[in-house]
Amino acid sequence: MKSLTKELWFETRKKREFINITPQVADLVRESGVQEGLCLVNAMHITASVFINDDEGGLHQDFDAWLEKLAPHEPVSSYRHNVGEDNADAHMKRQIMGREVVVAITRGELHFGPWEQIFYGEFDGQRRKRVLVKIIGE
Numbered sequence: 001m002k003s004l005t006k007e008l009w010f011e012t013r014k015k016r017e018f019i020n021i022t023p024q025v026a027d028l029v030r031e032s033g034v035q036e037g038l039c040l041v042n043a044m045h046i047t048a049s050v051f052i053n054d055d056e057g058g059l060h061q062d063f064d065a066w067l068e069k070l071a072p073h074e075p076v077s078s079y080r081h082n083v084g085e086d087n088a089d090a091h092m093k094r095q096i097m098g099r100e101v102v103v104a105i106t107r108g109e110l111h112f113g114p115w116e117q118i119f120y121g122e123f124d125g126q127r128r129k130r131v132l133v134k135i136i137g138e
Contacts, residue, residue, distance in 0.1 A: 001136060002032060002037075002137060003032070003136045004034070004134075005132070005135075006028050006133050007131065007132055008024055008025075008120075008133060009129070009131075010122065010130070011126070011127060011128045011129070012122045012125035012126060013125075014125055015073075015124065015126060016064055016067075016093075016122060016123050017121075017125055018060045018063065018064075018121050018122075019119060020117050020118070021050075021119065021131065022055075022110070022118045025039065025041055025103075025118055026109070028135060029105055029108065029110055029135060032135040033108075034105050034108070034136070035137070036107075036138050037104075037136050037137015038103070038104060038135070038136055038137060039104075039105055039134070039135045040133070040135075041100060041101050041102075041118055041131060041133050042099060042131065043129075045129040046091055046094060047090035047091055047094055047122075047123050047124035048094060048120065048122050048124070048131075049097035049098055049099065049119075049120070049121035050098065050099065050101050050118065050119065050120055050121070051098050051101060051121060052117065052118055052119070053117070053119065054115045054116075054117065063097075063121075067097070067123075070092070071088075071089040072089060073086075073089045087124040090123035090124035093123040094121075094123055101118060103118070105135070
């Protein structure tokens with residue numbers, strides 16, 4: 001059994017941002033030498049997310065607008081978590097979008113459905129955060 005564990009680091013320019021991390025993850029799959037296995041991609045911060053969807057800018061704008069309706073940032077005073085903090089909405093957005101994804105590796109490549117890509121979703125950005133990539137298989 002082969003395995004590879006690496007971390008990807010991000011520091012977004014905006015408070016909320018979606019970043020396609022598929023190329024970096026695919027590079028790590030190649031580096032691992034795994035031909036048949038699994039790839040876990042996990043946001044290591046409770047105000048960030050990893051998810052799979054389409055790489056389409058309009059959809060990402062829709063996600064941002066939808067999440068802001070479900071868990072608006074303002075007024076921060078409406079959240080109990082925000083006694084001394086201002087990121088309760090980011091915790092809720094992460095809960096909705098998810099913590100991690102697992103993708104099959106087949107013949108040495110990520111095995112996606114049509115249009116699928118891996119994204120890092122940042123909901124309380126402008127500071128350094130990491131994503132864990134764990135690859136296991138033969």
